[in-house]
Amino acid sequence: xxxxxxxxxxxxxxxxxxxxxxxxxxxxxxxxxxxxxxxxxxxxxxxxxxxxxxxxxxxxxxxxxxxxxxxxxxxxxxxxxxxxxxxxxxxxxxxxxxxxxxxxxxxxxxxxxxxxxxxxxxxxxxxxxxxxxxxxxxxxxxxxxxxxxxxxxxxxxxxxxxxxxxxxxxxxxxxxxxxxxxxxxxxxxxxxxxxxxxxxxxxxxxxxxxxxxxxxxxxxxxxxxxxxxxxxxxxxxxxxxxxxxxxxxxxxxxxxxxxxxxxxxxxxxxxxxxxxxxxxxxxxxxxxxxxxxxxxxxxxxxxxxxxxxxxxxxxxxxxxxxxxxxxxxxxxxxxxxxxxxxxxxxxxxxxxxxxxxxxxxxxxxxxxxxxxxxxxxxxxxxxxxxxxxxxxxxxxxxxxxxxxxxxxxxxxxxxxxxxxxxxxxxxxxxxxxxx
Ligand code: FCB
Numbered sequence: 475x476x477x478x479x480x481x482x483x484x485x486x487x488x489x490x491x492x493x494x495x496x497x498x499x500x501x502x503x504x505x506x507x508x509x510x511x512x513x514x515x516x517x518x519x520x521x522x523x524x525x526x527x528x529x530x531x532x533x534x535x536x537x538x539x540x541x542x543x544x545x546x547x548x549x550x551x552x553x554x555x556x557x558x559x560x561x562x563x564x565x566x567x568x569x570x571x572x573x574x575x576x577x578x579x580x581x582x583x584x585x586x587x588x589x590x591x592x593x594x595x596x597x598x599x600x601x602x603x604x605x606x607x608x609x610x611x612x613x614x615x616x617x618x619x620x621x622x623x624x625x626x627x628x629x630x631x632x633x634x635x636x637x638x639x640x641x642x643x644x645x646x647x648x649x650x651x652x653x654x655x656x657x658x659x660x661x662x663x664x665x666x667x668x669x670x671x672x673x674x675x676x677x678x679x680x681x682x683x684x685x686x687x688x689x690x691x692x693x694x695x696x697x698x699x700x701x702x703x704x705x706x707x708x709x710x711x712x713x714x715x716x717x718x719x720x721x722x723x724x725x726x727x728x729x730x731x732x733x734x735x736x737x738x739x740x741x742x743x744x745x746x747x748x749x750x751x752x753x754x755x756x757x758x759x760x761x762x763x764x765x766x767x768x769x770x771x772x773x774x775x776x777x778x779x780x781x782x783x784x785x786x787x788x789x790x791x792x793x794x795x796x797x798x799x800x801x802x803x804x805x806x807x808x809x810x811x812x813x814x815x816x817x818x819x820x821x822x823x824x825x826x827x828x829x830x831x832x833x834x835x836x837x838x839x840x841x842x843x844x845x846x847x848x849x850x851x852x853x854x855x856x857x858x859x860x861x862x863x864x865x866x867x868x869x870x871x872x873x874x875x876x877x878x879x880x881x882x883x884x885x886x887x888x889x890x891x892x893x894x895x896x897x898x899x900x901x902x903x904x905x906x907x908x909x
Contacts, residue, residue: 494529668737
């Protein structure tokens, strides 16, 4: 047996806009994802999160489903647009606790109130201040029962996909806006962390999407800077990387950024790591670069080598070991949790009503082993959340990409646990895998 440390927690993750639906219920105000998904051409086949998995109405059954898988913890996000009435999360948290499932609440998984976007969104410093106030309000309501808080999910995506390439809401395509947004997201994280801390929150975290970058040294250092160090260093080292400050200065006035770093660099209790794949980059004068990494003209982002998932992402379990070891080496002293890892495949309910998904089982098996290898080498990894509990609204891909342990039939909202769900239940029960 490959056994994980005692007390290691196994869970699954979701996000509000991807599963809740009920976008006009319970006093919810419109978010940037409502606006964006209703914009023609923004999401594949014009799909929206209006109904999604209808989790807002079906949460009690979904919590039963989690209990049947033996989940020990559940990572969900609170929709900022529901701030005027948080009773849904009250009920959700109570249901989780009744089933002995530890709730981990993410405060921002991309559904910014449209009202704030109209005032500049994350390009406005005021959004960071408002985020801290919102964090306090949610803590006031749920802090007696939620012990682990995550401020932001993947600020790189919010900034560079939301404001850089425009592939995500709010659909802005301006590198300067992307760098400004990145800074204000980090500031929002820092301000919310201090606020949560002073309100007595037990454990505060930040979730970053991180990726080992391979290839030629110079472009790899740049892309690693943009993807990883730009977010890790101000939070965990108390300084923007010098090369990134110079780089950003080509686009924006960074003088104020430096002054804000002490506000950003609040101690966190645990770092959330979302890992999906690695990237490989080469110097190539003819290459157009990548529009989500501003200024990378002349850099070729290599196509992943097989096998790939339905997203076209390379399956590279060893990248998770490398990443966890690198974090432990370069940013020592911060415990880690894998807050997302998983894969999309073209899953179908078969004639006998089952959903065989051997590729997902192999994917997760490989990544769990990779995480275990990191633990053996001294990484302080505390928990692992599979993305995702349910098939759901995969942003610009709509409902076409299925990441769930549980299949969702969107016509009937019927949930069918996939083979991987049963397999995961056994992993959790044994706290490990056969050797
Ligand atoms: C991550 C997101 C999550 C989901 C997965 C596939 O970037 O945090 O919402 O879309 O990717």
